[in-house]
Structures are given as structure tokens and as C-alpha cells.
Amino acid sequence: MIEFSNYDILRNLMFATQWTILLSLAAFIGGTTVALTLTAMRLTRNPVMQRIVKIYVELFQGTPLLMQMFLCFFGLSMLGYEISAWSAAILSLTFFTSAFLVEIWRGCIDTLPKGQWEASRCLGLSFLQTLRFIILPQAIRVATAPTVGFSVQVIKGTALASVIGFVELTKVGTMLNNATFEPFKIFTLVALIYFVLCYPLSLYSKHLEKKFNVSR
Amino acid sequence: MLYFSDLLQYSDVFLSGLKTTVELTVLTTILGVVLGTVCATVRQYGNRASQRVVSVYVELIRNTPFIVQLFFIFFGLPAIGMMLSPWEASMIALTINLGAYSTEIIRAGLASISKGQIEAAKVLGLNFRQTLTRVIFIPAFEKIYPALTSQCIIVMLGSAVISQISVQDLTYAANLVQSRNFRAFESYLVTALMYLGLSILLRFAFNALGKRLFAYRTSN
Numbered sequence: 001m002i003e004f005s006n007y008d009i010l011r012n013l014m015f016a017t018q019w020t021i022l023l024s025l026a027a028f029i030g031g032t033t034v035a036l037t038l039t040a041m042r043l044t045r046n047p048v049m050q051r052i053v054k055i056y057v058e059l060f061q062g063t064p065l066l067m068q069m070f071l072c073f074f075g076l077s078m079l080g081y082e083i084s085a086w087s088a089a090i091l092s093l094t095f096f097t098s099a100f101l102v103e104i105w106r107g108c109i110d111t112l113p114k115g116q117w118e119a120s121r122c123l124g125l126s127f128l129q130t131l132r133f134i135i136l137p138q139a140i141r142v143a144t145a146p147t148v149g150f151s152v153q154v155i156k157g158t159a160l161a162s163v164i165g166f167v168e169l170t171k172v173g174t175m176l177n178n179a180t181f182e183p184f185k186i187f188t189l190v191a192l193i194y195f196v197l198c199y200p201l202s203l204y205s206k207h208l209e210k211k212f213n214v215s216r
Numbered sequence: 217m218l219y220f221s222d223l224l225q226y227s228d229v230f231l232s233g234l235k236t237t238v239e240l241t242v243l244t245t246i247l248g249v250v251l252g253t254v255c256a257t258v259r260q261y262g263n264r265a266s267q268r269v270v271s272v273y274v275e276l277i278r279n280t281p282f283i284v285q286l287f288f289i290f291f292g293l294p295a296i297g298m299m300l301s302p303w304e305a306s307m308i309a310l311t312i313n314l315g316a317y318s319t320e321i322i323r324a325g326l327a328s329i330s331k332g333q334i335e336a337a338k339v340l341g342l343n344f345r346q347t348l349t350r351v352i353f354i355p356a357f358e359k360i361y362p363a364l365t366s367q368c369i370i371v372m373l374g375s376a377v378i379s380q381i382s383v384q385d386l387t388y389a390a391n392l393v394q395s396r397n398f399r400a401f402e403s404y405l406v407t408a409l410m411y412l413g414l415s416i417l418l419r420f421a422f423n424a425l426g427k428r429l430f431a432y433r434t435s436n
Contacts, residue, residue: 062412064376066387067404074394075401152279159281163380170284183291191280191288198279 004180009189016172017193023158023168026090028151031097038102043109043131053102060099066160068092073164089161097154104150108143109135145212149205152198159194169193220402226393233389234410240303240385241372241418244310248371249364251311252318253353259319260326270319277316283377285309290381306378314371321363325356358430365422369415376411386410 038056041049060068073088083091112135120130162171173190177183223230259270277285289312290305300308329352337351357364379387390407394400 059412062373062415063408064373064387064411066376066379067390067408067411070387070390071401071404071408075404078394078398078400156279156281159283160377162283163377170281170287173284174287177287177291182295183287184293184295187284187288187292191276191284194280194284195276199275202275202279 002179004176009176009180009186012172012176013169013189013193016167016169017197019167020155020158020169020194021197023086023089023093023161023166024151024155027093027097027158028154030090030094031101031154032147034094034098035101035105038098039105039109042102042106057099057102060095061103065092065096065157066163068095069160069164085161085164085166088164089158089166093154093157093161096157097150100150100153101147104146105139105143108146109139111142112138141212145205145208148201148208152201152205155198155201156194218402219399220406222397222399223393223402223406226389226396229389229393230386230407230410233384233386234414236384237372237375237386237414240307240310240375240378240383241368241414244307244314244371244375245368247307247311248314249318249368251315252322255315255319256322256326259323274316274319277313278320282309282313282374283380285313286377286381302378302381302383305381306375306383310371310375310378313374314368317367317371318364321360321367322356324363325360326352328359329356354430354432361422361426361430365419365426368422369418372418373411373415 038053042053069088069092072092073083073085076083076088116134117130120134125133158168159170161168162174165171167175169190173186177186180186255270255273258266259274262270286306286309289309290300290302293300293305333351334347337347342351375385376387379385379391382388386407390403394403397403
């Protein structure tokens with residue numbers, strides 16, 4: 001049997017942290033891209049499009065992320081689509097992230113007075129011009145703090161990828177636990193690493209929120 | 217091809233899983249909100265040291281994944297002499313998790329009650345208990361009720377993870393069924409829809425409860 005020194009444990013956990021960060025980044029990028037598309041669909045004021053976005057949000061906010069991962073990983077491969085744990089994790093985290101971001105951004109855009117849309121149209125700006133020069137600059141300022149805050153949820157969400165066998169921080173934690181039988185030490189370390197990843201983002205989000213409230 | 221009929225013979229497995237999930241959700245929602253209320257009160261009105269303790273608890277829980285908290289409680293605590301059954305560990309983990317989030321939410325509600333309002337209650341001759349319930353808690357809860365209830369639903373969905381320490385909840389049932397008949401897609405799809413139904417049902421229940429709790433608004 002191989003002996004694991006504290007150094008070995010830390011080294012393995014650090015290695016795994018890279019995958020957690022990479023998965024978080026991929027999910028966040030995927031999530032924002034899809035959420036942007038969905039937000040655009042919602043803003044077109046086409047009832048069919050709005051309905052689709054509403055169902056999408058309801059579906060992915062109303063079911064557990066773990067179940068979405070199982071469906072993407074085990075479900076799709078049973079249907080004959082070969083999918084790796086990495087792709088399944090990114091796919092389901094993208095659904096999850098985008099469903100929440102769409103709702104967060106909806107709130108941000110809705111806080112802007114409706115009169116601004118109407119005034120812009122009266123001034124002869126097109127829909128895209130209104131969006132580009134009037135709505136987005138204000139909405140982005142409001143949306144930054146909650147979006148950064150939500151990125152913490154994405155990082156925490158990646159922990160579930162361990163369940164479908166993707167080797168990231170939590171998975172390496174359970175593997176090390178099986179090898180060393182020191183669950184208290186290992187899961188404390190794993191939790192601490194997540195905390196070190198997430199807490200700065202939480203603080204930054206709070207800081208942004210304060211800054212925005214002052215300037216208003 | 218999809219074969220949903222293969223799931224029918226396992227309907228009692230799904231139902232007993234659903235029962236466990238609902239039971240745990242109801243129990244932890246109540247315990248978590250109580251814990252959150254106590255912590256929020258301490259955080260808002262307590263002395264500096266106790267405020268600090270509550271902040272550390274809230275930040276530690278909010279910035280680590282639920283699955284790691286669960287593993288820590290289930291695998292980690294026995295190592296220092298606290299043996300817990302899977303069910304107990306899940307209940308504690310879910311309560312602590314909801315407690316932290318609801319502390320943050322309820323505190324925002326308490327912060328929205330202005331000092332003048334509490335002083336006015338004193339001047340009007342309301343006693344401590346009346347002030348606490350009618351002037352502070354009910355209006356504070358009314359303000360944060362939507363945020364609090366959606367957090368309860370998020371925790372219910374998060375409870376799917378407890379299947380990983382072999383609590384026989386709805387997700388556990390889905391895993392069991394798909395390992396028997398190899399209908400993974402159908403099994404997980406049906407389970408996901410059951411969770412969806414549960415979250416919609418919970419939202420209706422919370423709305424109905426809210427109408428009753430805050431009925432004084434419409435009655436006068």
C-alpha cells in the first residue's frame with residue numbers, strides 16, 4: 001500500500017483544483033453565451049420566444065442539477081450518444097448556469113424604467129440601437145454584482161460532477177479518503193480550497209453592489 | 217426508442233423515494249428557517265462577538281459546496297467520535313445549509329425595519345413580545361418571503377445529493393431502477409419531472425401559506 005504524506009495529499013488536491021477551475025470557467029462561459037441568446041430572445045417581445053425562454057428557465061431551475069447531470073451522462077449514453085463525463089458536466093452546468101443568469105438579468109433589465117424604451121423609439125433609435133446605447137450600458141452596471149455572485153454557485157455546482165466520475169476537487173477528495181482513511185482532514189482541506197476559490201468572488205460581488213448603490 | 221412502461225412495475229420504489237424526499241424537505245425547511253431566524257436576530261441585534269460567530273458560519277457554508285458539507289458531516293465527524301446515520305447526517309447538513317442562506321435573507325428583512333418603528337412601538341405601549349412579533353418579525357418576513365421560499369425550494373432540489381450517502385430518497389430510487397432495468401434516460405427523466413412537480417407544488421403551498429400569514433394586510 002502506498003503511504004500518503006500531507007504533501008502528497010495537498011499536491012493531489014491542488015492538481016484537482018485546476019480541473020475544478022477549468023470546469024467552472026467552461027460552464028460560466030457556456031452559461032453566459034446561452035443566457036445572452038435567451039435574453040435576446042426574451043427582449044424581442046415575441047410571445048412564442050418568451051414562452052420558450054420561460055419554459056427553459058422553469059425546467060432547469062425546477063429540477064436538481066444532479067438529475068440534469070445524470071440525464072446528460074447516463075441518459076444520453078443509454079440512448080446511444082457516447083458522451084464523456086467532462087462534456088456531460090459542461091453541458092448540464094451550462095443549462096443550469098444559463099437558466100439562473102437569464103432570470104437574474106431579466107430582473108436587472110426590468111429595473112430600468114420602461115419609459116426609456118419608449119423615449120428612445122420616439123427619438124428615432126432602432127431596437128438594436130436602443131439596446132446598444134441606452135439599455136445595455138445601464139443594465140450591465142446593475143447586473144455585474146449579481147452575476148459575479150452567481151459565479152460562486154457555478155463553482156459549487158461543479159462539485160456535483162464528481163458524482164458522474166469527473167475527476168475534480170471533490171472526486172479527488174473522496175479518492176484520497178478511500179486511500180488514507182482520514183476523512184476529517186481531507187474534507188476539511190477540500191472545503192477550505194472551495195472556500196478560498198469562492199470567498200474572494202463573494203467579497204468582490206458585495207463590493208460591486210456597494211459601489212453601485214453609492215453611485216446611484 | 218423510449219420505454220416508459222418499463223418503469224411502471226417500480227412505481228412503489230419511486231413513491232417511497234418521493235416520501236423520503238418530502239419528509240426531509242418539510243423537516244429541514246422548518247428547522248432551517250428557525251435556525252436562520254435565530255442566527256439573523258443574533259447577527260442584527262447581538263453583541264459584536266456573537267455577530268462575528270454568525271458571520272463566519274454563514275460565509276463558511278455559503279462558500280463551500282453542499283456535497284462537501286455532507287461528506288464532511290457523514291464521513292468526517294465519525295472520525296472524531298460522532299457517529300451519524302445517513303438520514304441524520306443529511307438532515308443536519310440540509311438544516312445547516314438552509315440555516316446559513318436564510319440567515320442572510322432574514323437579516324436583510326430585519327435590517328429593513330427602521331429603528332424609529334421599534335421606538336414608536338415602545339411609545340405606544342406595546343410590550344417586548346408584541347414589538348418583536350408584530351413590529352419586527354411579521355413585517356420583516358413579509359418583505360423577504362419570496363426570497364426565503366425560493367431558497368427553500370433550491371435546498372429541496374439540492375437534497376438530491378443525499379442519495380450519494382445512500383439515503384433512499386427520490387434520486388436513490390432513480391438510480392436503483394435504472395440499475396435494474398437499464399432504462400437510464402426514462403428513469404432519470406421521470407424523476408426530474410417529479411422534482412419539477414414537487415417544486416411547483418411547493419411554490420403553490422408557500423404562496424397559499426403566505427396569503428394566510430400576511431392576511432392582516434388585506435383584512436384592514
